Amino acid sequence: MITKDGYSKDKGLVPEGIVITFGEKLIDLYDGLQPLLRHFTYCMHHHEDSWWHHKVNSQPVHEFDHVYIIIQNRLYGRVFYGGYKPAGSHELFTWPHIILSGPLELAPMEREIKGFRGFRYCTKLF
Helix, strand or coil, X not given: CEEXXXXXXXXXXXXXXXXXXXXXHHHHHCCXXXXXXXXXXXXXXXXXCCCEEEECCCCCCCCCCEEEEEEXXXXXXXXXXXXXECCCCCCCCCCCEEXXXXXXXXXXXXXXXXXXXXXXXXXXXX
16 A cells, blocks of 8 residues: 555555556657646646546445546646446446546645556555
8 A cells, every 4th residue: 555655565554545647658648748737637627527537447445535646657646536437337438447536636745656557545645
C-alpha cells in the first residue's frame, strides 16, 4: 500500500483511496502531456457532469472516495471515484474502467512515485 511516507506492507492499514497512472500511451493519444493535462483539467473543472473513464482490468474491492493520479512518475493530483464498470457495460467504452469525477485537486507538494499498470491502494496522500 502506498502511504504518505512511502510503501508499507502493514496489513492493518485501511485503504482510503487508490493510485492510478496516466501512462505514455495515454499521453501519446492526446499528442503530448500538455494537451492531455489541458483536456483532463478542463473536464474536471468546467463540466458538472463530466466524467473521465480510466481503463483498469480489475475492480477495487474496498470503499474509498479519492483517486490519486501519477503522471511521469510524479504525484499529480486527486479526483473523486465514481465507480467501476466492467467490459461491455457501456456503449462507448467496451473495456473495463473506473470513473473519475472532479474537481481536480493538484498535489500541494512534489512527490516522486513510480508509475505502474492498474491501481494500488493507498492511505490519504494529501
